[in-house]
Amino acid sequence: MAHIPDGVLAAPVLITGAIASAAAVSIAVKKLDYDRIPQAAVLAAAFFIASLVTVPVGASSVHLLLNGLMGVLLGWTAVPAILVALILQAVFFGYGGLLVLGVNTFNLALPALLVGLVIAPRLKNSSGRQLFIWGAVAGGTGVCLTAVLVSLSLLISGPEYLAASKVILVTYLPLMLAEAAVTGATLSFLQRVAPELLWEQKV
Amino acid sequence: MNRLFQLSQQPPQWLSQSDPRLRVILALLLALVTVNLSGLAILGFLLISALSLALSAGIPFSHLLKRLLAFEGFMLLVLLFVPFSIAGDSILQLGPFAASEQGLERAITIVLRANTVVIGLLALLGTMEPEVLGHSLAKLKLPEKLVHLFLLTIRYIGVLYDEYQRLRQAMRARAFVAGSNRHSWRSFGWLIGMLLVRSLQRSQRILGAMKCRGFHGQFYLLDNQRWQNRDSIFLTVAVTLLAIPLTLDTLL
Numbered sequence: 001m002a003h004i005p006d007g008v009l010a011a012p013v014l015i016t017g018a019i020a021s022a023a024a025v026s027i028a029v030k031k032l033d034y035d036r037i038p039q040a041a042v043l044a045a046a047f048f049i050a051s052l053v054t055v056p057v058g059a060s061s062v063h064l065l066l067n068g069l070m071g072v073l074l075g076w077t078a079v080p081a082i083l084v085a086l087i088l089q090a091v092f093f094g095y096g097g098l099l100v101l102g103v104n105t106f107n108l109a110l111p112a113l114l115v116g117l118v119i120a121p122r123l124k125n126s127s128g129r130q131l132f133i134w135g136a137v138a139g140g141t142g143v144c145l146t147a148v149l150v151s152l153s154l155l156i157s158g159p160e161y162l163a164a165s166k167v168i169l170v171t172y173l174p175l176m177l178a179e180a181a182v183t184g185a186t187l188s189f190l191q192r193v194a195p196e197l198l199w200e201q202k203v
Numbered sequence: 204m205n206r207l208f209q210l211s212q213q214p215p216q217w218l219s220q221s222d223p224r225l226r227v228i229l230a231l232l233l234a235l236v237t238v239n240l241s242g243l244a245i246l247g248f249l250l251i252s253a254l255s256l257a258l259s260a261g262i263p264f265s266h267l268l269k270r271l272l273a274f275e276g277f278m279l280l281v282l283l284f285v286p287f288s289i290a291g292d293s294i295l296q297l298g299p300f301a302a303s304e305q306g307l308e309r310a311i312t313i314v315l316r317a318n319t320v321v322i323g324l325l326a327l328l329g330t331m332e333p334e335v336l337g338h339s340l341a342k343l344k345l346p347e348k349l350v351h352l353f354l355l356t357i358r359y360i361g362v363l364y365d366e367y368q369r370l371r372q373a374m375r376a377r378a379f380v381a382g383s384n385r386h387s388w389r390s391f392g393w394l395i396g397m398l399l400v401r402s403l404q405r406s407q408r409i410l411g412a413m414k415c416r417g418f419h420g421q422f423y424l425l426d427n428q429r430w431q432n433r434d435s436i437f438l439t440v441a442v443t444l445l446a447i448p449l450t451l452d453t454l455l
Contacts, residue, residue: 005274007238007316008281029348037348038413041355042406043399048360049367050395056383066395073399080349084356091328091336092208094270094321098234160309163284178388185392186399194400 006097010157018102028079044081057174068142069183071112072120078112111145132184139183140176147172210329214261222434223339226327233323236445245448246315253319257326278314285310333357
């Protein structure tokens, strides 16, 4: 439900989202070194594939967003990676729309950036259980912030979305749970198998 | 490698021969016009036109339906809650909540708009090779590095999807059945971690290979997209056709 379709949001929200995303993408692209493009592309592809995984939670099942994990591992590069994934999902899978790409990118990328900024430095000094917990916090926060941003974009667009946005917030709860558990597990796995991924200098 | 993205088995000639840039522009125009329309009849007509475009573009109806189901959850929420949230002439009373006629009209408007844009998008752009889309984005002056990222990402989605299937098969061979429990979530975490580790190793090999071939920040984008007279005619006809509902909508 992180993909808002076209025709739902009001024009001011669409324009603000587009401008904010364009700014973030241009900053990120400027910071992205040519040498890092293959790595960023392969990781973006890996995240795209990982979001196809269906994870059962209770009676329902969810698809992971992984924006928290992307923020931790990719830093600023997460922004263009998210944009590319969203374009592909919109054009070939019918998730979301065209004019809302800016808003949808912003709703996923801002949490990724914040998580990358705040939580990534803490991962370096932690290990074992502590690392799992920080990873879970990163995954949970990413989803939680995205849920809040999606609801906000609906609410600002019109008061008629009040009830719908509340329901959307509730539907994010199982996703948050799964995302926290999976992100924590992924990061503690990476620390054991490829710690250089966590240490590495981010752009 | 593009199994994942393939929508149409065989796009018709008039579509595959048109300039990809034209299709990107048309998709944008269609979206812009659609979100500005509010008359139900006109929106319905546009939806049917988009649907026939998709079917004539060679997308099987079952495929289209499956893609549309992906976002109908969102649409269901809108249909359920928006009618109750707009004040107006009551048509349905459920306890303390009343659904208004105006609210229902608004909800249907939203559903029609969203479906029209998505169907148009799938018909015009979804039937393209993803690489061609990347090249046309470059020609439409998107930042070069972003286009490089786009092209390489498409390339590696195909490769990593196979890798993912191998890993899932290995899990199945060990009798893994996904459930809602800690073991499953940890296994998924490890699966994603393994996918990332393998991808990273692969990306280092790719960078090495690219450097060996003298990569210094520039791909040669094959220049086989030519804007032809046919494309200009096509664009003019499409703009005229899209202007009709827009004027009708403002007049009515």
